[in-house]
Amino acid sequence: MGPAARSNKNDVAQVVTEAVLVSGVSPYAGTTIDVTLTASRVVGAPVYLSGEKASASDRLSFIVRQSSTGSYTLTWNAVFQAAGVAQTASATAVDTVGFEYDGAKWVADEQLEGVVA
Numbered sequence: 001m002g003p004a005a006r007s008n009k010n011d012v013a014q015v016v017t018e019a020v021l022v023s024g025v026s027p028y029a030g031t032t033i034d035v036t037l038t039a040s041r042v043v044g045a046p047v048y049l050s051g052e053k054a055s056a057s058d059r060l061s062f063i064v065r066q067s068s069t070g071s072y073t074l075t076w077n078a079v080f081q082a083a084g085v086a087q088t089a090s091a092t093a094v095d096t097v098g099f100e101y102d103g104a105k106w107v108a109d110e111q112l113e114g115v116v117a
Helices: 018-023
Strands: 013-015 032-037 041-043 059-066 074-076 093-101 106-116
Parallel strands (some): 013 032, 032 059, 041 074
């Protein structure tokens, strides 16, 4: 029998550090990930409990805030299909991007760019 699938049941926001963003967020801690960038970063693959994995139609949403300095970018891990997803470089800008798991990759399906806080 293969790894058990587990649905994202914790549909709340988690505010994460950049270190957590890079090492991989846990969807079980919350499916909305809120992070403030203070440097350009690579978004790590989501981290699951041993023997568990994402299920088709699971969702993750990222709220990406630029610090007061701005101009930072994200590079997405290969598990994210994020073609065309870019961050607004303006200081204090807030971008959101949503992903849905298709059984193999997290596919970007919604994006709101450049709301300046």
